[in-house]
Amino acid sequence: MTVLILLFLPLVAALAVLLFKNETAKHAALLFSVIELGLAVFFITKFVPNASTQFAVDYPWIPKLGIYFTAGIDGISMVMVLLNTLLVPIIILASYNHNHKNANAFYALILFMQSAMLVVFTALDGFLFYVSWEAALLPIYFICALWGGENRIKITIKFFIYTFAGSLFMLLGIIYLHLQTPARTYDIQDFYGLTLSLKQQSWVFWAFFLAFAIKMPVFPFHTWQPDTYTEAPTAGTMLLSGIMLKMGVYGAIRWMIPVVPLGFDHWQYVVITLAVIGIVYASLIAFNQKDGKRLIAYSSIAHVGLIAAGVFAWTMSGVQGAMIQMLNHGINVVGMFFIMDIISRRLKTRDLNEMGGIAKVAPQFAIAFLIIVLGTVALPLTNGFIGEFLLLNSMYEYNIWLAASAGLTIILGAVYMLRMYKKVMQGETNALTLLFTDITGTEKLVLGIICVLIVFLGVFPNIVMHLSDASVKELVQSVNDKILRAGKY
Amino acid sequence: MNNYLWLIPLLPLAGFIINGLGRNALPKNLIGAIGSLVILVAFGLSVEAFLQVQSTGHPIEVNIFTWIKVGNFTVPFAFLVDQLSAIMLLIITGVGFLIHLYSIGYMHDDAGFGKFFAYLNLFVFFMLLLVMGSNYVVMFIGWEGVGLCSYLLIGFWFTNADYADAAKKAFVMNRIGDLGFLIAIFLMIHYFDSVSFNEVFAKVPGLHGAKVTHVLTLITMLLFVGATGKSAQIPLFTWLPDAMAGPTPVSALIHAATMVTAGIYMIARSHVMFDLAPFTTNIVAIIGLATAVFAALIALTQTDIKKVLAYSTVSQLGYMFLGLGVGAYTGSFFHVITHAFFKALLFLGAGSVIHAVSGEQDMRKMGGLYKKLPITFWTMLMGTIAISGIPPFSGFFSKDEILAHTYQYSPIMYYIGVITAMFTSFYMFRMLFLTFFGKFRGTHEQEHHLHESPATITIPLIVLAILSVFGGALNIPAILGGHEWLAHWLTPLFGEAKEGGHEGGIPEMGLMAISVGAAVIALVYAYIKYISKADIPVADTEERPLLTALSYHKFYIDExxxxxxxxxxxxxxxxxxxxxxxxxxxxxxxxxxxxxxxxxxxxxxxxxxxxxxxxxxxxxxxxxxxxxxxxx
Amino acid sequence: MANITETIQTVPLNHYILLSAIIFSIGVIGVLIRRNAIVVFMSVELMLNAVNLLLTAFSVYKGDASGQVFVFFVMALAAAEVAVGLAIIVMIYRNTHSTDINVLSRLKW
Known part of the structure; x- marks a missing residue:
């Protein structure tokens, strides 16, 4: 059983979907993505939760240049694969109510992107990692540029150039590392085995950090994000916020910190501080946003800032918290954007100040919205809590004042989320919202799935956490050992 | 024997799910019956648990499943029922059941009947988690969960934007406290490598060196920050009066009897750490006393019947913290119990009055109701006497125990406490006189509709009135010939109660006489002012003297x-x-x-x-x- | 052959270098300052031939024939260039009725 079938099924599916007519393409895409999810679940059942890499493949690609197609799944990748395969069907289902032009191309691009991101999450070869990293950018560029809002071209070009510029730095870093390896390979184990000086490590660290920080995004590299989230079509926003930004976090866990532990250790305080500033800064900005989508975009910056801070704290609870929170943030943020999509499709506006009293006319919608809000503000027994608890704990282990500042997110998050909920759902209904109809059909299904996941993962987080526990432990341990050993000399 | 324990919280949860899903489909009577019965059964099971603890003398611990596991650190989803939580269980399910029963009558005509019962059941579920959790994280689940229910129920009539704002305010202010609680948990994880009560308390004496005081002071201060949020103490108290936007049964259950006392429960639970952090207990006592005085001052001039009760709750909670601060854990906890009885009674009584006068809450438009609402009047009278601390009603015993310990701690604080008790007595009788005596001041239409409430409302009132009268029997001090049952019951947790009032100064009997005398004086003054002189508070448009105006406008704290x-x-x-x-x-x-x-x-x-x-x-x-x- | 070699060697190498440098410079200046496309072309030829001269001279002095081979290549190239270049100039003249290169400034921003 190799991982290849998991990685390339969506790619084949993408080509197949192109053959369908526009009306039936979405059904085909949904079917394929559900099969892919089933496949991922099958892999999870076969997966032995220890630190080893499983289902590995290793084919020569351009062996003369030391490039191999090496991929495999360990605990960390397993969670990412789950995140990816779980969200894509939900995202496809969530865009069922949009009648996109050239729908077959639209869904084919989504599936293509899924494939590329799966390779990112499983690649064990630096070159393969970089290629798939860029390959994932192409489909989202077209999704945003072709099906986006009014300002889509300008915004999408900015997004593309910004992230692309960042990843070029990563390419530099990868090539530099490649040149340092004794056997001239891109293999991740060879990268891990390198012993570079602090100066070399610092340069590589910043090269990688730029790429990952822009992708996540970490303050102050975030300004592409609110615009892009606002202008992209809902499915694009969900792909970006739900899955793609996790590529940055994953990259930091797998490709940055273990490769350059000393460089990381040296600059840790800077990046952690940036992440924490981002939390408070984005939360504060979210206070007064009128556009619902933009508000969620800023809240997403805050939440990802916390994930990043936990990763940079590099403790067991920080990285494990980041793992579970990546999954949960994906679910919650997709739910949030879907809620906004439902609202803006019905009311033809996203201005929160024009709304009010929707809870009265659409009680089922109100319940789903509330559950997602609660998941987002990390109420215990919803999925958001576990992650925030572990992440904040790791922040505390690093520094109590940073923990207190990062902890403001639980207060500020409650403020802006409940403010939004109040503006949209509570108060008197007005002429605009009076005609709001309650959710039906696929909307009910999507929100139902999301709400069930929110509660289920809040009560039984271990189902996911035990997958990555051993891998994270070993990774954290090995990096800390390297730092300790270096400190002795 | 142990395996029924998980049923206690599960039953309300089941009630929540059934009522939540069937809120539109099921008939109202069935919803009310389901909602109340699950609580009643939970009450039965709580009695069972109580009896078991009593007979064995050992706490019951049940591990349900492993909730969070990261490396070597685990947080089990586990329950612990000991002497402290057993009593909390009885209060929550017992008083909770009465309030559910009351709600059947009170909410009968509301469109959101099913939703209301679902929320109420959910609240009981979370409250039970809060007191049953065997570690701080499970406690935190309940802690935040009750905050959520409080949010939902305050904003129950969410179409009113002000009510929705009040709900939001309550949630956010609670969250500020919760952050303190959360960081305290992190500190415990760091220093004790565990969050379970037993392990943490066992490791506290193991800390050594100068760090002990430092660490414990930090932890306890942070826990106290959490408590100020949940239990509405200075500076986070302003949400509680606004929380009166919720339906009255909610005010009785959540904002008087149970949730707001969670802070006291938490500190009593963590007393091992507080005992070693004198700095914190000092702060607790000062904040408690300050809150008690401050809220009482505001309550003196309020005209909304529920606002008076709300500030009175804040003030009484301040008393409880004062008790905790001076080391009277039993006394504070005793006051939690008696307060649950009489304050629930008073709120429910106020609800009955509001029900009778067609939703009016302004006392300036009531008056002379005792003839029309005899049961409500008599039960509320019991409650008022109890809260004013007049013997032999329950409030006297609990308040007196706190005051006696305060006198040992600091006579000045004692005198301030007595003055506060005087204020309490004054504003409570003021409320009673304005509402039930004199002439009716509302509209003709309201007068026409005046009626005593139905049985589902009056029965809980009567039961609670009986409890308010005789609840003091739980812990009659030895000096009055009692057995101090509660103190003995809690001995495994708090150790032998300190003997108060025998070390010189005024003897205990004298202290009692002082506080009772103060309460009676205030009563008489209120009688003269509001019955003999029939002095009705002025309308909002008229000028008030400076001090009155300050108090009436809540010292402009919100602003x-x-x-x-x-x-x-x-x-x-x-x-x-x-x-x-x-x-x-x-x-x-x-x-x-x-x-x-x-x-x-x-x-x-x-x-x-x-x-x-x-x-x-x-x-x-x-x-x-x-x-x-x-x-x- | 030896005769020719000797004849050529009667003039010192420096003079050849000087001469071809002068011719080359004339060519460069011609290209730079003349506006007629044909004259520019002729100046280019002048530069090429200056190089040819130098190559030949060095070839003789060093006794290495490859320099002269090079000259043949340059001549062939020059011929091809003139063929294509003149054709282009003819086409330009047909379109613009001018061979002034400054008129042709449309290939810009």
Missing amino acids: LYDTIIRKPLDAISVFFYKVVDKMGIDGLVNGLGSGTVESSKGLRLLQTGNVGFYIFMMVIGIIAVLVYSLKF
């Missing part, structure tokens, strides 16, 4: 918070968005882009199209290269 916290934050938010983000950071990013474009605009002018110019440049270039290679 103060608005000016120094909310508005600056909003301004910062706009500043960050428009200036820092849009112009600053994004300006820089866009500047990079437009800088490239602009410089290319300039450079492309070199491309003149004139071939001669190109060749000229080429020649210059070649010469430059030649010169360069000659030179170097």
